[in-house]
Amino acid sequence: MAAIWEPARPEIDTSGIVVATPVGSREWKAAAFLANFLHGKGACLVPTCAPHQQLSDTDTSTFRFWCRPRKSAIQRVWLLTFSSSTYGAGEVSAPPGVGTATVSIGHGRATVAYVENLSARSNTEQEISIKITAAESETLTIETISCWEMDRAILNLDTDDYGVDVETLSVLQPIRDADNTSIGGVVDALENADARRVSLFQWSLGDGAITSASSLPTAVMPLDVPILAAKQYRTDTSGKVCWRINSASPSGAAGGFTRLVTSNSGVSDLLQNQWGNSATNTYYWGPPRVVSVDCEDLAEADGRPGATWDDLNFYINTAGGNTVALRSLSVYTSPDIFDATTGTFARAGTAWRQFAAPTNGSSAFIEQVSTNVLRTENWGDGLGDMLALETVSFSNSFTNSENITAAGGWSASGVTLTVPNTINTPDGATDGTQAVFLAGATNHAYQTIAAATNSQSWRITFWAKMGAGSGSVRAFVRQRDGATNVMSSDFSLSTTWKKCEAVLSVGSGVSGPRLGFMNGSDGAARTIHIWGIQCALDSTSSGARGNSYIRTTGTSASSVADSLTFASGTYPESFLTAGFAFTHVPWLTTAQVESRSAGYSYMLCGFGGAGADYVRITVSGVSAYLEVVAGGVQKVLSGPLTGYLVAGSPIDFEIRPSEGVVKVWGGGGYLTTTGTAWTFSTGVMSYGGRSAGTPLGCGGRYSRYIVGMGG
Amino acid sequence: MPTSLHSGFLRNGLTLEQSMPPLGASFARDYLLNNLLHLADEYGQVRMAFSTSDYFEPAKTVAGNTYYLAATSGPFGIPLRQDGSAYRMRVRVGGASSNVAGTATFRVIVCPPLIANTIATTSNPGVDYVFQASTTSTSAAWLTGTTLGPLADATLITIDAETARSWLTTSNTLSDIGGDPATVDQCVVAVHIFAKISSNAYSPRLYAGYAAEYVGE
Numbered sequence: 063m064a065a066i067w068e069p070a071r072p073e074i075d076t077s078g079i080v081v082a083t084p085v086g087s088r089e090w091k092a093a094a095f096l097a098n099f100l101h102g103k104g105a106c107l108v109p110t111c112a113p114h115q116q117l118s119d120t121d122t123s124t125f126r127f128w129c130r131p132r133k134s135a136i137q138r139v140w141l142l143t144f145s146s147s148t149y150g151a152g153e154v155s156a157p158p159g160v161g162t163a164t165v166s167i168g169h170g171r172a173t174v175a176y177v178e179n180l181s182a183r184s185n186t187e188q189e190i191s192i193k194i195t196a197a198e199s200e201t202l203t204i205e206t207i208s209c210w211e212m213d214r215a216i217l218n219l220d221t222d223d224y225g226v227d228v229e230t231l232s233v234l235q236p237i238r239d240a241d242n243t244s245i246g247g248v249v250d251a252l253e254n255a256d257a258r259r260v261s262l263f264q265w266s267l268g269d270g271a272i273t274s275a276s277s278l279p280t281a282v283m284p285l286d287v288p289i290l291a292a293k294q295y296r297t298d299t300s301g302k303v304c305w306r307i308n309s310a311s312p313s314g315a316a317g318g319f320t321r322l323v324t325s326n327s328g329v330s331d332l333l334q335n336q337w338g339n340s341a342t343n344t345y346y347w348g349p350p351r352v353v354s355v356d357c358e359d360l361a362e363a364d365g366r367p368g369a370t371w372d373d374l375n376f377y378i379n380t381a382g383g384n385t386v387a388l389r390s391l392s393v394y395t396s397p398d399i400f401d402a403t404t405g406t407f408a409r410a411g412t413a414w415r416q417f418a419a420p421t422n423g424s425s426a427f428i429e430q431v432s433t434n435v436l437r438t439e440n441w442g443d444g445l446g447d448m449l450a451l452e453t454v455s456f457s458n459s460f461t462n463s464e465n466i467t468a469a470g471g472w473s474a475s476g477v478t479l480t481v482p483n484t485i486n487t488p489d490g491a492t493d494g495t496q497a498v499f500l501a502g503a504t505n506h507a508y509q510t511i512a513a514a515t516n517s518q519s520w521r522i523t524f525w526a527k528m529g530a531g532s533g534s535v536r537a538f539v540r541q542r543d544g545a546t547n548v549m550s551s552d553f554s555l556s557t558t559w560k561k562c563e564a565v566l567s568v569g570s571g572v573s574g575p576r577l578g579f580m581n582g583s584d585g586a587a588r589t590i591h592i593w594g595i596q597c598a599l600d601s602t603s604s605g606a607r608g609n610s611y612i613r614t615t616g617t618s619a620s621s622v623a624d625s626l627t628f629a630s631g632t633y634p635e636s637f638l639t640a641g642f643a644f645t646h647v648p649w650l651t652t653a654q655v656e657s658r659s660a661g662y663s664y665m666l667c668g669f670g671g672a673g674a675d676y677v678r679i680t681v682s683g684v685s686a687y688l689e690v691v692a693g694g695v696q697k698v699l700s701g702p703l704t705g706y707l708v709a710g711s712p713i714d715f716e717i718r719p720s721e722g723v724v725k726v727w728g729g730g731g732y733l734t735t736t737g738t739a740w741t742f743s744t745g746v747m748s749y750g751g752r753s754a755g756t757p758l759g760c761g762g763r764y765s766r767y768i769v770g771m772g773g
Numbered sequence: 774m775p776t777s778l779h780s781g782f783l784r785n786g787l788t789l790e791q792s793m794p795p796l797g798a799s800f801a802r803d804y805l806l807n808n809l810l811h812l813a814d815e816y817g818q819v820r821m822a823f824s825t826s827d828y829f830e831p832a833k834t835v836a837g838n839t840y841y842l843a844a845t846s847g848p849f850g851i852p853l854r855q856d857g858s859a860y861r862m863r864v865r866v867g868g869a870s871s872n873v874a875g876t877a878t879f880r881v882i883v884c885p886p887l888i889a890n891t892i893a894t895t896s897n898p899g900v901d902y903v904f905q906a907s908t909t910s911t912s913a914a915w916l917t918g919t920t921l922g923p924l925a926d927a928t929l930i931t932i933d934a935e936t937a938r939s940w941l942t943t944s945n946t947l948s949d950i951g952g953d954p955a956t957v958d959q960c961v962v963a964v965h966i967f968a969k970i971s972s973n974a975y976s977p978r979l980y981a982g983y984a985a986e987y988v989g990e
Contacts, residue, residue: 064948069941069958070853071813073776079802089806096809103852106818110846110964110982114827136950141847173847173886173963180950205829208846210818212946215955252805257812263822283824284913285867285981292815296781358987360775360814364863364928365987371865371915375824 064216065225065242067102068095087233090245094226097251101134101224104211105260107190110141115268116203117152117196123268124158124193125207128306128347128392130772132256133185134223135211138178140192143206145171151197158193165194171205177212183222185256186640186772187396189347194268204268219243224251256397259292262303263374263393271310271340271387272378279321279377282388286325286373289393290365291357299367300327301357302399304769308390310338310345311380318386319379320348321444322393326372327355332444334712337732340387346732347390349714349725350643352399352767353446398634398770400642402449402626402749405633407436411622414611415439415450420559422527423591426490427559428611436626437610438766445712445763448647449626451750452761453665454605457620458596458612459511459520460577465615466495466507466592476505477581487593488525488559494593496529503585504547506538508578511597513618516542516570519600521608522577523563528555529589534582537562541569552582555590565600565654602658605760609649623758628747633768638669638742640773641718644749647763652707652730655679655686663689664760666715668752670743676752677717677724679703688726690717690740698724698737705730718771774990777810778803817860817986821846821964824867828913829968829979837973840880840893844966844979848886850944850959852986857934859960861989864904864930866966867915867981875975878907879916880967881984883930885940893967897921901931913980929989932962 074092079085108127115123140156144167155162156178163176176192190209196202217225219242226247230238239246265282274280291301311317318336322329331353338346356372358365366372374393380386411433418427419442431437437450462470464487467479478498485494499505514520522537534552541548550564568575577597581588598608612619634642646666655662663680674694679686685702697719706713706728713728722739726732749768751759785804829843851859862883870877881904882892892898898921906918919925932940937960948955964984968977 067957069850069960070855070857071816073855074806074810076778076802076806079798079806081798083798085798085801089801093806093809096813099852100809100812100816103816104850106820106849109819110821110823110844110984112823112825112827112829112844114825136947136952139847139849141849143845143847171842173845175847179947183950206823206844206846208820208849210849213850213944213957213959215946215957216948218949248805248809252809252812255809255812257816259815259818262819265823283981284826285824285915287822287824287981288863288865288983288985289822290863290985292817293780294782296779298781358815360780360988363990364861364926365989366863366928 064218065098066228067098067214067217071099072096087231090231090248091228093248094228094231097226097248097255098217100255100257101251102214102217104135104213105132105258106210107131107138107261108207108209108264109261110206110208111264111266112206113204113267115270116201117194118201120196120198122193122195123270124191125266125268126189126191126308126390127264127266128187128189128390129261129394130187130396131185131260132211132258133183134214136180136183136214137212138180138209139212140176140178141173141208142176142204143171143173145203145205146201150202151200152202153195154192156192158191165202224254226251258395258397261392261394262289262291263287265391267389271389273385273387274378275380275385277379277382279379282376282378282391286375288371289324289355289374290372291355293357293360298357300354302352302354302767303393304350304352304396304399305391305393306350307333307348307388308345309336309348309386309388310340311336311384311386312339312341317380317384320388321377322353322374323377324355324372324374326370329353329355330444331446335727335729336386337727340385345389349645349716349727350769352769396769398636400634400768400770402766402768403436403438405626405628405749408434408625409622413437413621416441418442420488422558423486426488428488439763445647447766448763449766450610451624451626451759451764452609452621453623453625453751453758454760455621455623456598456606456608457618458598458608458614459513459618460509460595460597461614461616461618463595463614464493464593466595472507472509474507476500476502477507479507485591494591496589497592498589499581499587501585501587503581503583506578506580508538508576510574511577512574514568514575519565519567520577520597521563521565521600522597523561523608524579524595525559525593526553526555526562527559527591528557529591530557532556533586533588533590534584535562535590536580536582537564537566538578538580539566539568540576541567542571542573542575543569544571544573549580603662605662605664607649607760609761624750626749627753630745633747634770636770636773637747638744639720641716641771643714643716643769643771645712645714645765647710647712648707649709649762650707650760651709652686652703652705655707656681656684665752665758668748669745671746671753672743673752673755675743688715688724690724692740692742697740698722698735700724700726700735701733703730706733775811775814777814778807782808782811814988816852817988819985820849821982821984824981830976838969838971840967840969842965843968844982846964846984848961848963851962853937853960854988857938859932859937860986862930863928863985863987865915865983866906867913868908868968869911869913869978869980870909870970870975871911871978872975873909873911876907876909876971877977878905878969879977879979880905882965882967883932883962885961886963889963889965901926904930915981
């Protein structure tokens with residue numbers, strides 16, 4: 063028996079439901095009807111968009127949209143408005159190459175409906191598309207496209223539809239905890255309801271594209287378009303939505319930037335590393351990004367918070383000397399946007415985080431956080447909330463990292479070091495060091511690092527800015543032979559704080575090496591401000607290196623490793639099968655990973671708690687790869703990640719176990735690899751490392767939100 | 774106004790078994806029923822959202838001061854509330870005139886396709902499922918207007934129960950994937966945007982449209 067679906071949603075009078083009084087059949091029956099309404103009413107996959115694309119004489123164009131449909135849908139209704147100045151004809155096909163229907167319109171404008179019968183139910187994230195072909199010698203203009211799921215006539219009494227047999231809630235029927243019947247059916251229907259506002263915005267130019275060769279951002283649309291998410295909880299003022307783009311850049315490498323900007327909710331979210339190759343007509347969907355936009359205020363007559371529209375637009379640009387091409391933009395919802403800050407976090411010590419973009423000292427942008435407090439960072443660089451995760455400990459071997467003076471144990475040559483207590487520092491204090499360089503390119507300040515042994519590489523980092531104007535400074539090592547100076551490239555400075563970072567070799571010999579900073583290569587006399595200097599062994603075996611800042615005073619100090627885990631049942635179970643996507647900002651480049659010791663790898667995430675299921679970047683031979691291992695068996699090994707890892711830049715991963723697929727977007731472009739399908743082990747999930755076994759992660763920033771792919 | 778008790782989801786760690794016996798009234802009311810009602814309150818779909826530099830103009834020559842259909846969503850089944858009225862719809866229209874000497878007027882009409890043209894050409898339809906806004910500016914902008922019924926609302930389209938009932942129709946579908954033919958009752962409407970200009974020497978330019986369902990008061 064199938065469940066009844068009605069076009070009008072019932073309301074339920076809850077005023078008579080009081081403690082110690084049975085809930086009546088009338089209320090239960092209304093609840094069953096409402097549950098059936100939620101499962102049976104179709105959702106909108108493509109709100110009407112306006113591609114305005116003209117096709118002539120057998121031209122074809124495929125319009126692509128990204129969303130996460132609902133599992134209850136069995137048909138999609140595509141609605142296309144065409145116009146023609148004379149007479150137009152053609153064919154539509156959805157999915158492309160499967161079903162087809164002919165289009166024939168007269169002079170003017172006409173809407174054509176095409177029903178796509180689905181071959182299987184699916185609620186995984188996917189592209190939905192429709193192909194349109196103009197008939198020979200005919201011209202068609204595709205003005206608008208819409209697509210929605212057809213309402214269900216009846217719902218099955220199964221775990222796909224979660225229909226509730228309404229009659230089992232009639233008076234005198236027994237109360238049962240059973241599938242699709244009685245109260246148990248209502249509970250199941252609620253807990254599996256997917257009554258989402260599926261798509262908030264869709265935009266496609268079919269096989270056409272808009273392009274930009276400018277380094278200045280260009281708005282995609284002339285008017286910003288309203289966006290309003292559904293409210294989840296009573297006090298929510300915003301809702302999380304995903305966005306993806308379909309784009310290319312001619313070089314096939316990372317060359318473009320797309321930024322989503324909203325008005326009232328203040329989003330400015332940047333997608334870097336646009337890929338593909340528009341010269342060869344190769345376009346790809348990018349990784350999912352997650353943003354928070356205004357949600358409905360149910361106390362307002364029209365739902366707009368404060369009677370204000372929250373509007374969105376997209377801006378595209380390039381790094382210069384390149385062209386970016388954009389075909390589709392999709393803003394959609396997902397029930398599996400997982401907030402990684404909800405995990406169990408452990409770190410038995412304090413640590414520093416950068417929570418905002420660097421300033422000239424007018425306000426703080428880094429701070430110390432306490433033991434067992436996760437470092438959520440938003441650097442203001444358009445990447446949104448990220449988590450700093452470092453699962454390997456390292457040491458700052460400089461003493462007095464903030465008192466960079468002779469009294470703090472620093473030696474100097476051709477530079478005067480003082481702390482005037484007037485220099486605002488990145489942590490909001492006023493104890494920055496003033497370094498007054500005399501003219502001379504080799505003037506420097508240093509400490510001798512006895513812990514450095516022959517042939518090691520050491521990472522030197524510090525915050526620096528000019529006292530006035532512009533200039534430069536370098537990191538510096540006098541090697542263990544006691545004579546050879548090696549320097550980094552110049553770090554260009556302004557009056558805004560900048561983090562300077564370089565890896566330099568200490569060479570070989572018997573002397574203690576000097577590590578520190580040196581005047582810019584132009585040798586000009588200048589005054590710089592400096593704060594928070596650090597040097598750490600750049601280990602080629604464990605992955606330990608100087609990532610985030612460690613404050614020191616009279617002695618060197620070490621960081622404490624982070625651990626972020628999620629117990630079984632606290633993260634979406636679909637991660638194990640359908641998969642997930644996340645962003646990582648590494649501290650290392652691919653070349654730096656490849657230069658590590660044989661067998662070096664670093665873990666991105668792990669499952670099952672036994673150390674046998676994980677996703678990692680691993681070195682094999684002379685190249686680095688993305689590898690997935692499940693049950694101790696390799697399932698996928700990607701192609702070489704040459705150029706994909708760029709220190710401080712995002713690399714995105716999408717892991718799809720049931721398809722045996724991994725996707726990588728990074729500095730090298732876009733890479734997808736298909737191996738053997740797998741299922742991750744149930745149990746604890748770890749992020750930024752794995753929960754057992756070594757080596758663990760090497761550190762970096764990880765996206766706060768992990769997007770589930772469905773299931 | 775929300776129909777749920779708490780204007781949002783309520784978290785509940787209890788399973789059905791833990792809440793019985795007997796089934797707790799608060800579990801039923803505050804968790805089960807509240808959450809079902811909230812899901813339905815926030816079900817509203819976005820039906821139209823576009824903004825294009827390639828503005829819509831008449832596909833063929835139209836007489837001055839005559840409405841023509843500039844854009845449409847195509848028909849869909851709008852959800853109905855318990856009282857039989859449709860979910861409200863937040864609408865917005867963005868447009869311009871090709872010349873400041875011409876007044877461009879836009880009507881957003883949410884109704885069945887077959888009657889849209891008749892309503893568009895009625896000088897004062899007096900209903901709240903028609904939203905109207907005008908401009909003489911040649912720059913694209915979201916326009917300020919109101920519905921043409923007694924509510925004269927600045928954003929919300931309203932379709933009352935009697936009207937919605939008269940628009941109920943039966944649509945063909947299937948019973949399941951690859952299943953038998955079946956029918957479903959729907960209140961079928963489309964979001965139509967009509968435009969006109971005071972003189973046919975100029976053109977109205979439709980740049981943007983937005984329509985989203987909202988449970989409403």
